Amino acid sequence: MNKRKITLQLIGCVVTVLLSACNDSVITPSLMDEPRIIAHRGANEWYNESTIPAYKMAAEDGVDSLEMDLRMTKDGELVVMHDETLNRTTNGRGKVSDYTLAELKKLKTIECREEKIIFEGIPTLKEILETFQDKEKYYIETRLVDEKLLMEEKLISLLNEYKLIENQLVTIQSFSEKSLMKIKRLAPHVELALLFRKGSFSLTKAETADFPIIGIESSDVTHKIVETLHNQGKEVHVFFYDKKTQKAEQERVKKFGVDGYFTDYIHFTKKILAI
Numbered sequence: 001m002n003k004r005k006i007t008l009q010l011i012g013c014v015v016t017v018l019l020s021a022c023n024d025s026v027i028t029p030s031l032m033d034e035p036r037i038i039a040h041r042g043a044n045e046w047y048n049e050s051t052i053p054a055y056k057m058a059a060e061d062g063v064d065s066l067e068m069d070l071r072m073t074k075d076g077e078l079v080v081m082h083d084e085t086l087n088r089t090t091n092g093r094g095k096v097s098d099y100t101l102a103e104l105k106k107l108k109t110i111e112c113r114e115e116k117i118i119f120e121g122i123p124t125l126k127e128i129l130e131t132f133q134d135k136e137k138y139y140i141e142t143r144l145v146d147e148k149l150l151m152e153e154k155l156i157s158l159l160n161e162y163k164l165i166e167n168q169l170v171t172i173q174s175f176s177e178k179s180l181m182k183i184k185r186l187a188p189h190v191e192l193a194l195l196f197r198k199g200s201f202s203l204t205k206a207e208t209a210d211f212p213i214i215g216i217e218s219s220d221v222t223h224k225i226v227e228t229l230h231n232q233g234k235e236v237h238v239f240f241y242d243k244k245t246q247k248a249e250q251e252r253v254k255k256f257g258v259d260g261y262f263t264d265y266i267h268f269t270k271k272i273l274a275i
C-alpha cells in the first residue's frame with residue numbers, strides 16, 4: 001500500500017471517530033414543543049408518595065400530568081399505590097389484594113421527614129379523580145392482580161364516568177403488553193405507553209409494538225434509541241430507578257430530546273427544561 005493511500009485511510013478513520021463522538025453529544029429536539037413533566041407518584045419529594053396532598057402539590061406546580069400506579073383490593077376497588085405490598089409505605093403488612101377497601105382505609109401511609117412522622121390515607125382512584133376531575137391530566141399505570149388482568153374494566157369505567165378519555169386527559173402505561181392490548185379493546189382512543197423494565201429494553205420490540213409512547217429506564221436510554229423511535233413518530237418517556245443519579249441522568253437524556261420525564265424532582269426538571 002502506498003503512503004498516500006495509508007494517509008487517506010487514516011484521515012477517514014479520524015473523521016469517522018470524530019463524527020460518532022459528535023453524534024453522541026449533539027442536542028436533538030424532542031417530538032413535542034415542550035417535553036412532558038410527569039409527576040412520578042405526585043410531588044413525592046415533599047410529601048408521602050401517591051397520596052392526595054402529594055398530587056395537589058404537583059398540580060399546584062403546574063406539571064403536565066400526575067403519575068400513579070394502581071392496585072386492586074380483595075373486593076375489587078382500585079387504590080393508588082406503587083408496591084404490591086403495604087410493607088414499605090404504610091403501617092400495614094402483606095399484599096394489597098388481600099385487604100378489602102374498608103380494611104385498607106384503617107391503615108395510613110407513613111413517612112418520616114425532618115424528624116416528623118407524617119401519616120396520610122391511602123387514596124382510591126375514584127377519590128383522586130373526584131379531587132382533580134378534568135383540571136389535570138392523568139398518567140396511570142396498570143398492574144396485574146395476582147398475575148391476572150383484572151383491573152382494566154374497572155379503570156376504564158371510572159375514567160368514562162369522569163369523561164377523561166373523551167377529553168384526552170389520560171395516558172395509560174404498563175409493563176404488561178397484554179394489559180395495554182386489553183385497554184385498547186375497551187377504549188380504542190386512549191393514549192398508551194409501553195414500559196420496559198431496567199435492563200430489558202428491546203429496540204426491536206419498541207419499534208414493532210403498536211403504541212405511540214415508549215417508556216424506558218434512564219440507564220437504558222441512548223441517543224440512537226431516541227432517534228430511531230422518533231423517526232417512527234414515537235415519543236420516548238424516561239423513568240429513573242436511582243434517585244441519587246436522577247438529576248445527572250435527566251440532564252444526559254435531555255440532550256437526546258426525550259419527550260417525557262417521570263420526575264421525582266419537579267422544580268429541577270422545570271429548571272433544566274426552562275419551563
Ligand code: G3P
Binds near residue numbers: 141
Ligand atoms: O411509570 C413509570 C415508572 O413509574 C415505572 O416505574 O416502578 O416507578 O412504577 P415504577
Ligand code: CA
Binds near residue numbers: 067068
Ligand atoms: Ca409507575
